[in-house]
Structures are given as structure tokens and as C-alpha cells.
Amino acid sequence: MDKPQIILHVQKPINYTLYDTRWIPSSAKFVVVGSYARGTGAIQIYEVSRGEIVLVHEVEKAKPIKCGTFGATANVHLKHLATGDFDGMMRIWDMEATEAPVYSVNAHKEIINCIDGVGGLGIGEGAPEIVTGSRDGAVKVWDPRQKVDPVATMESGDVECRRDCWTVAFGHAYNAHDRCVCAGYDNGDIKLFDLRNMSLRWETNVKNGVCNIEFDRKDISMNKIVATCLESKIHIYDMRTQHPTKGFASLTEKAHKSTVWLARHLPQNRDVFMTLGGSGSLNLWKYSYPPHRCQQDSEGVDMGKMGTLTLHQNVTLSTQPICGFDWSPDKLGLAVCVAFDQTIRVLIVTKLNML
């Protein structure tokens, strides 16, 4: 009876390929980015209004845009979308004036697969920063106050074994100094970089390419991450306790019977997240902590202990992979997703507050 319902509220077919979507903070609008058939980039702003979505603004750019984030928007007055495109350019657009970027940098040699921001909108302490991951194997951190050069670069010294970076995520930004970046690669590597110490803090390999990594919260001392992989694997790591040799405790779940493209945590509840499958399915999960998150191994060293993961709802909305999903930060249960079937969908998830 109390199971949350995932209901398709609005859906709208589009005539171009969609890659990512984000809610514009403090509004009923969201932005979608993608690629027109002629190989140009698209940015469109829609507004949810009385059961339908209305196109507010659209602009065409030279190169297809792969990903975007509002995470580094300095404050709520500004609506700055940071995007990564197929040409390796990272640009920041003012949603009020999209003709020219407010910031533009030739970030990578190849396509920017993923982007994440922190420090803006009151989420995460410290300076607004943007991290990008690219097919060229590099993960770069950008500060919009600094032109041309990244403030940090994490890449392999050996050109031969550079892997395609599929996902990056900020986290651990609970004070002005600490900040971590977690990156996932096509060979199944997950690497956690500590930006404060400029060091590789932890790494592991999950055997399947890592499509998406997300911290449950960016602005707290890192709590847990969810990593979704090819071959229907979901890995959850408890990031509170790091064992000197065993690293972080983890839990693996199989779902979707296909690639798990994305995982997105509910902004209003960090233990609830949605995973998006390659078969167009959406799974709603809730993670439950064990009574004690920390236990001691035989030598008395602290190590993490995993809880349990429960599937609460499961629907299939599309025939094609859902590649973009975003929970509304302002309205509990409101979400938008984009899929390769060239459709924008606005979803309603009820009873989330009862989980």
C-alpha cells in the first residue's frame, strides 16, 4: 500500500538526440542538452506548467553537448550551466543570455563524457569548482575564476594505458578545504582523488565499465557512493570508514538486466536513489544502514559494514536507454528524464516521504 508510485506526468518527443537534463535551481524549469542530427549542439529550456512542458528558450551551438551541471553556479541569482561538449570544450552558459558563454576553456583533447560541479547554490563548502572527465583519460578540476588552466589534473602518466573516463563526481565538500573527486573508467576502475592533499586516496576495480558514480551528498563528510556499471551491476560503497588495506566496504546488486546508465540520489533523502537502465527501466532503491556502520577486523582495525538495499519500485518507461535523469531540488518527487528515444519525460514519484 505504501509503495511509492512512479508516474509519468508529461512526456514530449523531441527531434534531436538528448544526452542530459538538469533542473534550473529555484524554478519549475529544466534544461536539456543534446545533439542535432546535423552535428550541432542543442540547449533547450522547458517549464513545467499545468500538466505540460513549455519550451521557454532554445539555442543551437557548434558542437553537440554531452553533459551539464548547475553545481558550480555561484548563487541562486545566477543560472550558470556548465557543459562539456564533443570537442573537449568546457563552457559555462548564463541561462538568461545564452548567446555567448561566460566561461570557455579547451579542457580536453576529446569528448567530455561527464561533468560535475560543487560549491555553488549553497551545496558544498568552499569555492565553486567544476570537474570534467574525458575520453582522453584525464580528469580536470576547474575554477571559473581562473581562465585557461585547470586547478587540478588527474591523468595517467603513461599515454598507452589512458582509459576513457566515463564519470566524475564531487563529494566530501563539507568544509572549505576538503573535497574529493571520484572518477569511473571504462575498464572498471574507480578512483577517489583527494583534492586537498592532491593524492589518490583510494582505488578499486569493479570489472565492468563504470557508467556513473554519485555521492549521496556532496556537502557532507563522504557517506556513501553508488557506482553503476555495464552488465547490470550496482555497487554501493560505505565511504565513512576506510580500512588501510581493504578500503571501503561495498555491496553489489544486480538490476535492470542491462547496462545501468545512471544513479541519482533524491535531494531530499540521501538514502533513496533512482537507477536508470539501458532497457528504459527505472528502479527506485532505498539503502538501510546496519545497526553499526563500523566493525573491527581481526587486528582491531576499523572497517566499514554494509547495510541492505531494497528495491521499492520498478517501472519501464522507454524502449531505449535513459541517459539523463534529475530530481527537482525544490519539489519532492518531481523528476525529469531524457532517453535515446528522443523523448523528455517528467515524472512524479509519490510517497517518497514515507520511505
Add this chain to the structure above:
Amino acid sequence: MDPQRMAELQLQMRVNQSELEQYVHELNNWEDDIKQKEVQLKKCDRSQGDVAKETSLPPIRNSLEKKKKRKKKKQVSSNGDTSEVKTNEAQKPRRIRSSDYKSWDKFDVEKACLEIDDGETKSSSSEYETDEEWEAERKIKQAEFLKDQGNQYFKDGKYDEAIECYTQGIECDPTNALLPANRAMALLKQDKFAAAELDCTQAIALDSGYTKAYFRRATARERLSKLMEAKQDISTILSIDPANKQAAKEMAKIEKLLNPPKEPVGIVGPVDKSPSQRSKKPLRRMQIEEIGLDKEEEVKRLHRKNVETVLAKQSEVKKQVTARDEATFDAFVKQKKDTPCNSVGSGSVHSSVTPKETALENIDDIRQNGSESPRELGQEAGVLNLKAKSSSEHCTDKEPSPRTSPRLPPVPTSSFQFQTDWKALRNSPEMCFQYFKNIECRHYPKLFGQALDADILPRILSILEEFYIPNNLDMYAVLESLTRVKRFSMTLMFMSAKEKQCLQQIFKHLRTAGLQSESDIASLAKTYQV
């Protein structure tokens, strides 16, 4: 299908429907609210908020250094082997290909070096919550470093520099008790006793169980003539560490200064005369009166019961000893006659007197030297006296007690042996001299080891002054070897003015003798702080 289940399903669908309707209604309201809010936000001056935010932002990451690729990692091969982790500093140079001129242009050697230097500190800093904590830790480390530097300066005798280092260290880490204590030591060296006392007080405030600080304060206070306070400090040390010999010695010294011992009546002090000035008359037998025997009387009462048994035992032992000692004793006496002797009081000189008188002489002897521990010596004297009085029949075939036996101990081979012999020879400087002379200089560090304390060094110096100078023996080697003994400089610090005078005397002689070059002597004198 089960009708009940059917009904449940229908109910759930209805509930879900109503919930959705409710949600959509809420959503519409929310849309209105958020749109209003958005309009309001737009009205606000956008740049205003912008400026306010910018000012409070932390600096751009890594902006203190030239922007460069900060860190690279080695990617793991595709087979999932995670054993090969990221490259470390050693692999840095080959990251940039030789043909990659652009990268080389940007390559900042200084920064790369800095990164290598920073490597250790960075890796350990992750546990600090804030920069403040990190800074605090850095300061503590800095203070440690300054302390070590100060200690080095101190060893080299550069006290001003050492004090400067300790002062900086105290500024960095005001909680470290070692720094003020070490500064106090340096100040003591410079005779700045009041400042040293203050520093010691500070060190004690930081660490109430720090005996060295108490000791240094006691020294400072003693020099400032604050004897009562000094005594208090010493008693604190003794309460913390009752086995502290240095403190016990210092305690005795302060006690002595506090209550100067009254000149004992009826005891003639040793007469110091050069051989030429001495009377040529033969030794005259003296009638010795016994005065102030109250202590002996007391002891007598106590020991009355034991006396007979003790004496019986002694006579047994001594009979055995006597025969063996006879030869060495004679040889020794002959030798003694050859060498000029300043010590009138030594019992061994009077080899011709009867045993009874020897014993009595010994009493006086002990009294003269015995101001340090009158009780103990009084007891011994009492025993000896009793022996002399009550058992004269035994005395006829008895040699003096082994303690005063002129037998010279063999050259010591261990520190323990040396200390035992040294203690045994305490009351006969002449013997001490003979004994000490036989020890090879190079064995000093081994023999004295940790034990070159305030007892040994002054005695060695007095032997040098009393015997080496008149005999024109080479003192340079002895003095030079002594400096190599552990804790030498420490012992030197706690020498009294009298002992320093003695040192000066020795060096004066060294210079007049002219066996060594002036520069050698000067450098040695510097080591001895003369």
C-alpha cells in the same frame, strides 16, 4: 482471482489515484509559488549577490603555485589488476615526452621539487580537519626542529644562538616544557641566573614532573643565594626520584651552606707544609685525650652486645689478611717514604706506632675528614675506639682495619670495580693518587662511563693538584682524556668555585711546565671553561 485480493487492488488503485491527484494539485500550487519566487529573484540586483559571495570565497585551488599538471596517476591495465597504482615522484621525469616541447616549456622544475618536498607532509595531513589544525601541527614540528638546532648550538658553546633558537621554539610551541628548560640551561651557562630561574619555573609549570628543570632551578637559586627555595626544589626531585644521586649530593651541599658546620673543638686540622718547611725533628708520640665521647658512649651502649662477636670475627678475618698484606704494606711504606707526603693525617704513615695508637689516630683521622656524615663515622670511630680500649690483648697481634689498609687495589677493569675502589680510597688521597696514576688515560671513558659525577671529577682534580703538580707528572693527557668521558660537560657545570680554583691552579701549572703547545692548552682550557 480472489475477490478479496481484487478489492484490495481496487482500493490501492483508488488510493494511488487520489494521491496522484493530490500531488498534481500540490505541484500546480508549487509551480505558481516557484514562478513568483523566480520573478522576485530576477528583480534582485544580480551583481549584488555576486559580489557578496565572491568576497567570502576561498582562494583558487593551487593558485599559489604556477598552474601546471599537479598530479598524474598511472592507469591500471584493463585486466583489472589494481596492484599497479599511480606513479609517484620518482616517475615524474618521464611523464613528459622529450618531443613534447610545449609541455617542457611549461614544466616548472622548482614546483616539481617543491612537490617532492611536500610529498610527505601532504600525505599525512589528511587527518586534519582544518588548516588551523594543520598549522598547529606544523608549528609543533617547527618547535622540535628549533629545539634540535638550539641543542646543537648549545653543544658548540654558542649560547646566544642557542637561546635565540629556544626562544623562537617557545613562540612556536608554548606547551613544550623542554624548550624553556633548555633555554634555562643556556642561561645558566651565561650566569643569567634570574632568567634561568624564570625559565625553569615555566618549564615546571608545563611539566610538573620534570626533574631536570627542578635541578636547574635549584642551581640557579643556589647561585642567587635563595638557598631555601633551592633546597625545596631538590627535595621535590628527591620526592619524585629518590634514587637521584646528583640531587642527593646537591642536597648535602645546600644543607652545608645553610648550616655551616661548627669547627669541631679539640681537633687539630691537617697541617699543609712543603717538605722543606717541615720539622726535621723525629715524630713524637702524643698523648691523645678523648673528648666529646657522648656519641661514642651512645654507640657503645648500642653495640655493647655485639662488640665481642664482631671483634672475634674481625680478628679471624684479619689474621688471614694480615699475613698477606704484610709484604705489600712494607713495600708501600717504603715507597711512601720516597715520595713527599702532604697528608699528615694518614694512618699509614705511622707505621711504627703501636696498633692501639694507630687505631686512635684513625679516630682523629676520621673526625677530620668526617664532617660529611658524622654519625656514620662516629659509629665506626666508636667501634674502633672500643676495640682499642677493651680488647688491647687482641690488638697486639692485629693490623689496622681493612678500611684503612694501605693495600693498593689493582688497576680496575670495570666501571663498577673502579667505583668500589674509589669509594674505599676516599679517605686517603695518597692512595687515590697511586691508584689513579696506574689507570691508563684511554680507559677513562670506559671506567667512568655514566659515573663521572660530581664526586669523582673534583677528587681527580684535587689529586692532580696535590700530587701531579709537585711530582711534575704529565697532567695534560689525563685532562684531555677526561673530556671524552660522558657527561663531562654536565659535571663541569656543577663544580663549585673552590673546584674551579683548583682547575685554574692546574692549568697555570700546565702553562708554566710548557710540555704542550700553548694553543693545545688553551683549547683544553676552553673545554674546561677555565
